[in-house]
Amino acid sequence: MNTVVKVVGGLLLASAIGGGIYLATRGAGLSCEDYGDLNYDGKVDSADYQILAQYFENTLTLTPDQLIRANVKGYGEVNVVDLQLMAQYINGTIVKFPVCA
Ligand SMILES: [Ca+2]
Secondary structure, three states: OEEEEEEEOOEEEEEOOOOEEEEEOOOOOOOHHHOOOOOOOOOOOHHHHHHHHHHHOOOOOOOHHHHHHHOOOOOOOOOHHHHHHHHHHHOOOOOOOHHHO
16 A cells, blocks of 8 residues: 555656655646746745635636646645645745645
């Protein structure tokens, strides 16, 4: 039961190492600094947070690339956990997103 599942560039790769299940959806070609940056200005701030908040309010649609960038926890679907992590990053509670850990 040693399974590693990693999604890379839309391809699901699985291999057996270690224990437990590890999921990551870091997109191919994306660096850590790209995560959370939804307006492509090179930084993660309240503007990016607002974009994700609007996505959850169904007032904004995100592109597939933005959805990858928004998944700062690094697994599963983009959800409110990612929004909370972005808030924590912006206010300095965390200095790195889980997807980059
Ligand atoms: Ca930004």
